[in-house]
Amino acid sequence: xxxxxxxxxxxxxxxxxxxxxxxxxxLAPKGKGKGKGKAKAKPKVQAKPAKVAPKKKPAAKKKxxxxxxxxxxxxxxxxxxxxxxxxxxxxxxxxxxxxxxxxVEILEDEYPLGALRRFLDSIKGExxxxxxxxxxxxxxxxxxxxxxxxxxxxxxxKELVDLVLHHWEDFADRRKGFHAxxxxxxxxxxxxxxxxxxxxxxxxxxxxxxxxxxFNLACAHAxxxxxxxxxxxxxxxxxxxxxxxxxxxxxxxxxxxxxxDLNVLLARxxxxxxxxxxxxxxxxxxxxxxxxLSTLKEFGESVELRPGVRLDAILDAERAGKVxxxxxxxxxLTLTNGMRLWEHEFFGAxxxxxxTRLSTRAQQYLESSLGATGIAExxxxxxxxxxxxxxxxxPRGRLRGGEAGYVLMLNADEVIVDDLAAALYKMEWLAxxxxxxx
Numbered sequence: 171x172x173x174x175x176x177x178x179x180x181x182x183x184x185x186x187x188x189x190x191x192x193x194x195x196x197l198a199p200k201g202k203g204k205g206k207g208k209a210k211a212k213p214k215v216q217a218k219p220a221k222v223a224p225k226k227k228p229a230a231k232k233k234x235x236x237x238x239x240x241x242x243x244x245x246x247x248x249x250x251x252x253x254x255x256x257x258x259x260x261x262x263x264x265x266x267x268x269x270x271x272x273x274v275e276i277l278e279d280e281y282p283l284g285a286l287r288r289f290l291d292s293i294k295g296e297x298x299x300x301x302x303x304x305x306x307x308x309x310x311x312x313x314x315x316x317x318x319x320x321x322x323x324x325x326x327x328k329e330l331v332d333l334v335l336h337h338w339e340d341f342a343d344r345r346k347g348f349h350a351x352x353x354x355x356x357x358x359x360x361x362x363x364x365x366x367x368x369x370x371x372x373x374x375x376x377x378x379x380x381x382x383x384x385f386n387l388a389c390a391h392a393x394x395x396x397x398x399x400x401x402x403x404x405x406x407x408x409x410x411x412x413x414x415x416x417x418x419x420x421x422x423x424x425x426x427x428x429x430x431d432l433n434v435l436l437a438r439x440x441x442x443x444x445x446x447x448x449x450x451x452x453x454x455x456x457x458x459x460x461x462x463l464s465t466l467k468e469f470g471e472s473v474e475l476r477p478g479v480r481l482d483a484i485l486d487a488e489r490a491g492k493v494x495x496x497x498x499x500x501x502x503l504t505l506t507n508g509m510r511l512w513e514h515e516f517f518g519a520x521x522x523x524x525x526t527r528l529s530t531r532a533q534q535y536l537e538s539s540l541g542a543t544g545i546a547e548x549x550x551x552x553x554x555x556x557x558x559x560x561x562x563x564x565p566r567g568r569l570r571g572g573e574a575g576y577v578l579m580l581n582a583d584e585v586i587v588d589d590l591a592a593a594l595y596k597m598e599w600l601a602x603x604x605x606x607x608x
Contacts, residue, residue: 272289272304272308273304273307273308273311276289276304276308277308277311277312282308282312283312283326283329283330283333286305286308286309286312286330286333287333289301289304289305289308290305290333290334290337290340293305293337293340295340296340296342297337297340297341297342297344299343299344302340302341302342302344302347302349302350303344303349305334305337305341306334306341306344306349306350306352306353307349309330309333309334309353310349310352310353310355310356310357312330313327313330313331313353313356313357313359313360314356316359316360317356317359317360318359321360322359322360322361322362322363322393323360323361323362323363323364324362327357327360327361327362328361328364328367331357331361331367331371332367334353334357335370335371335374338374345374345376346376350374350376351375351376351379351380351383354371354374354375354383354386355380355382355383355386357371358371358383358386358387358389358390359386359389359390361390362393362394363393363394363395364394365394365396368387368390368391368394368396368399371387371390372387372399372403375387379410380410381407381410381411381412384403384406384407384410384412385407385412385416387403387406387407388400388403388404388406388407388417389420389422389423391403392422392423392425392426393422395425397426397429397431400426400432401431401432401435404417404432404435405435408435408436408439411544411568413439413544413546413547414436414437414439414440415546415547416546417432417436418436419546442494443494444494444495444496444497444565446481446485446497446500447497448481448497448498448500448501448504450497451497451498451500451501451590452501452504452505454498454589454591455498455501455502455505455590455591455594456505457591458590458591458592458594458595458598459502459505459506459594461594461595461598462511462594462595462597462598462601463475463511465598465601465602466511466512466598466601469601469605469606471511471512471601471605473509473510473511473512474509474510474511475506475509476506476507476508476509476518477506477507478503478504478505478506478507479503479504479507479518479519480504481500481504483519484500484503484504484519486519486523487519487520487522487523488522490522490523491522491523493522493549494549494565495522495549495551495563496563496574496575496576496590498589498590498591499551499563499590502516502590503518503519507519507520508520508521511597512555512597512601513555514552514553514554514555514597515528515552515553516551516552517529517532517550517551517552528553529550531553531557532550532553532560535550535557535558535560536548536550539579544564544566544568544569545562545568545569547564547565547566547568548562548563548564548565548568548569548577549562549563549565550562550563551563551576551590552593554578554579554580556581558579558581559578559579559580559581560578560579561576561577561578561579561587561593562576562577562578562579563575563576564576564577569584570586575587575588575589576588576589576590576592576593578593578596
């Protein structure tokens with residue numbers, strides 16, 4: 171009997187050692203019976219893997235970050251091809267446009283300056299036209315808020331300017347293009363009191379620079395209180411087409427408002443006064459006005475005419491408003507000192523002397539249209555029925571190819587008008603065409 175037990179015990183012990191070697195069975199606690207230990211060995215062998223298995227799955231998920239794409243701050247902006255989203259749907263047209271634009275990718279980066287730096291560093295050798303456009307376009311848009319809000323001279327602005335200037339030679343022919351000039355313009359507006367960087371930016375201005383760029387250079391020198399450089403830049407800007415009015419409106423030149431040297435420079439560029447001689451123009455203006463009034467009354471349109479004003483009062487208003495009116499409009503003011511016809515409203519002498527509702531609207535229109543070269547010098551004479559439609563007098567002929575005269579601004583279109591009588595006849599023809607078909 172003892173032999174039988176020994177025989178049956180030996181295989182069990184060998185099995186136990188084998189299980190322990192394989193790590194599948196734990197030793198039974200002390201004090202337990204042998205038989206009970208054998209009986210409990212099986213459930214423990216089965217339960218152990220069941221408990222360990224769920225713990226291994228989260229561990230596998232923690233290793234997934236190594237499989238993620240490059241971090242955003244390490245990525246170089248590049249064109250993205252049209253591909254489905256993570257959800258499996260196709261990209262919309264807007265998503266394709268946004269994701270395929272390196273400029274947008276740079277500007278929407280968590281750190282745009284870092285994104286631009288990586289993009290520039292990724293360029294090997296001379297930049298292609300597209301790469302130069304991306305870099306300069308991104309830089310100028312990053313500077314724009316500082317230039318507009320006068321948050322000048324911040325460390326970020328200086329770091330951005332230094333970064334672009336460091337790569338300037340890489341842009342080749344694009345250094346003289348539109349995007350380069352816009353970058354320089356915005357950089358000058360945002361750099362603040364920093365003569366050293368202003369000098370570096372000024373040295374990069376091309377020979378045939380835009381009027382706006384030369385004007386901003388003068389502003390930058392004014393902010394930095396460099397009078398000698400400011401006067402030289404102001405003279406260049408005036409020669410390129412900037413008007414004395416722009417200099418007087420710009421807050422950057424406020425410290426120089428009474429500076430004799432700047433005032434001499436601006437006075438030299440002022441539009442010469444128009445000699446007073448209204449008699450030759452009175453008959454033609456009166457005939458055109460009478461014909462227009464007759465047509466409007468024929469179609470039942472209301473007209474509002476104010477009594478005429480003396481010539482000396484007109485000249486006083488011109489001096490107060492610092493304008494010089496053409497003689498045919500002076501002649502009109504002696505006939506009616508402002509009028510409202512078919513939703514068109516003409517200036518009276520008081521509109522040049524004081525801030526009226528009509529003069530304020532005209533001023534807002536001129537300021538919103540400063541992108542058009544020479545429009546700041548124009549004198550408004552009538553609103554042509556719509557907020558962006560105005561009859562202007564162009565004293566230097568900036569909008570008329572060099573010849574002084576009237577120009578009718580119809581939203582974005584410029585229509586040359588021979589004289590005031592022609593403008594009144596044009597309104598009459600338009601009234602017949604519109605009112606006659608209603």
